[in-house]
Amino acid sequence: MLFTQFEFIFVFVPITLIGYFNISKIFPHPAAQVVWLAAASLVFYGYWDIRFVPIIAISIVVNYLYAQKISASPPGSKRKVLLITIISANLLALAVFKYMNFGISTYNALTGSTIRDLRIVLPLGISFFTFTQIAYLVDVYGGYTSERSFSKYVLFVTYFPHLIAGPILHHGEMMPQFGAERNRRFSAERFAIGITIFAIGLFKKAILADGFALIAGPVFARATTGDLAFHDAWYGALAYSLQIYFDFSGYSDMAIGLSTIFRISLPFNFDAPYKSQSIIEFWRRWHISLSRFLRDYLYIPFGGNRRGELMRNVNLAATMLLGGLWHGAGWTFVIWGGLHGLFLAINHTWSRLIPRFPRLARFSTTRTYAILALLLTQFCVVIAWVFFRATTFDASMRMLSAMFRIGTRNLSQYTSLVDHSTFAAIGIGYLICLLLPNVNGLFRDFSVGLDVYKNPRIWSLVSLQWEPRTVWALASVGMLAIGLFVTLISGDLSPFLYFQF
């Protein structure tokens, strides 16, 4: 089921919600609500493909049993062996399901072999449920968690708002919320806030993201087969930049909105990333739950910045390369991660250099510097997105060569792929990103999401705050209606981008 599907919105959610807040009247024990929600989440997952359910069920049971064993073992080598065994098993499962064919194609390319791809069905959300469980295991090993309820663990892994495309949840934030006394009764306020955020997310996904996909799709499709014009390439890259932001942040908004209705808070996953003035800041604002996971469970265990600048940069690069591979089994994703690793290393070096030059330090506090930094950051991000979106390395190189072939093209000319309205649409998209507050800002006073990142600089030209007023109610209905209508028209042709990860 997609969040935008009618059966999800009009059947699954109402039944799950009514059951969730009424089951405690029949079964007063908090576990009843937890079990209900976990069962509903498995139904949600199984609706995609029933064959996926045994896979996630086995993953949950095995990981839970190992967590129990690790927890019961005294500190020492046995405990460590258990951890290494279960993490290896998780990574092996991920490798088989997600990376086996990537490995085969790479092997074929290197050796000239012609080994056929295996017919492996990629279970949806496998990266998400694998990594959340690895984090749990690592924290059990480290003694950071004492929660051992199986039903809460099942719900933590399968909780339907996050199951398919994140955010990546942390057990320490989620498991205490499940069945908590203060969250057990229906709240009209949470319901109102939840459906408003859901409406915003739906609008972002159905109108903005899918709209920009209409620009980006044909351009990147052309890049796979032939050369592109300057305008095509830039507009395609910029449109994709907007598409992926609105798509993924729209999905995250919908997840947060849904979860809010159930009185369970999810971490904010985006914090206006295109307002970032550095790549370091970008990664604090983009896919925040993944950045946090990579930091806590890869970068810091690698050594972080504890062994000098060089090793910090090496660790950053390694973390981002793996982050790239996490997004997809393909070399273009690895290049995307590598580019961001490189950008981060340069950014750290630059940040350290600035204080050494007083004039530069003064300039770095000016508005001009802020604008230049924002543009440069966006430039780097867009260039990296080209690799992320292109289906092959050759296609991404064709895109980039067209983007930097300024002298060979009359800038007033458009092609069949783009026109003036494309330019206007991209301009409006970026204005929305830069000038309007996001959900985090709109609901600042309502503790909607978990604050996993304190934003040092919330700025937007239009200062909007949600209030339970008629105009907001009508706007929500309008966004829901338009979003649902467009989704209806689109049919099954436009799933969420991040589902593949």
Add this chain to the structure above:
Amino acid sequence: MKLRPVEEIGTGPTAKMASGIYRYLVVIAVSSTLLVSTCLVWGLSWGLKGHDHFASYPLNGDIAFYRDFSGRTVPEIQDQELFYHNVGGSVTAAKAADIVVLGPSFVSYALDKAVLRQFETASGRHIYNMSFIGIRGGEFSRRIIARWKIRAPLWVINADDQFIHFFSRSLDLTLGPTTTRIPATRHWRMAGYISAAVRNLRWRAEDYISYYRTGDGSAYGIYRSIATGDATVEVNPRYTADDNKEISFDRGRDCHVTPETIGIARQYLEDIGGQVVLTLVPHSQYCPAQAYELAKALGIEIIVPPDRGYTTIDGGGHLDQKSAKRFTSFLISELIKTDAYRRAFRKEAQ
């Protein structure tokens, strides 16, 4: 890792908001209800009036046809929903037919409308073309026949074995390079209704957008007749072209019918009832040998035309108009001579 205390999660300035929240929810409920009611009333009154199914596209105003195969960005086919979920009048028309022809798109192209209508006028027997573009296997047709109890006195089945034999359990849909399970078979009837309606709305929206962007908003594509199942394949200019190439037959194929195919075919014939005649539309890789073997094993008749001089629109198996006329004429002329035909319409003849 520093986490936010759980007690802080989900708290907000609730007290001052309480009354506003209820008003807010009432506004949402009332405006949503009004919006949905208005859309339903308007949509149903417009969408069903003069259409085969919701918002279906007539062919130049002729509501006897609906737009079947179209899509400006992604090619889509409408008839699978209409037949599988009995949406619109197509299944009713098929049920009323005396002779129903089954097969893939080869059959859609191979049956010439003019020849069929001449036969109908002369014989009084109504022929329905229930072929499906993109579907090689016959399982989909079998399910439709079983679901909606289509009981034709005489069936004509194209017993082709290219890629997938007609008598197989396959429910694959192949459009261009992609093969998927036929979507209509994966959802309920209500979803079938919605899917068909939405596809029409999507095509309409695409036409409007195309008109806005390029000035061309024409409702292009292949249309299908509700009453006869005929497809307007003549929209393809190659269909009527004079310079199409003759089929180059691959005669080296060593193909024989398998016991599994015979078993499936026996069950198929039992399920659909009535009389059955096999045929085979000529194409570059067709294999009459296996079809003859199959007919012999099943004890039924088969009509295979002489395979010389057939021209196609694509060098494969989609006959052009002049070859379709030839094929259809031959098929009809032989069909009326078969025992199956006589048995099917014996009572009427008496």
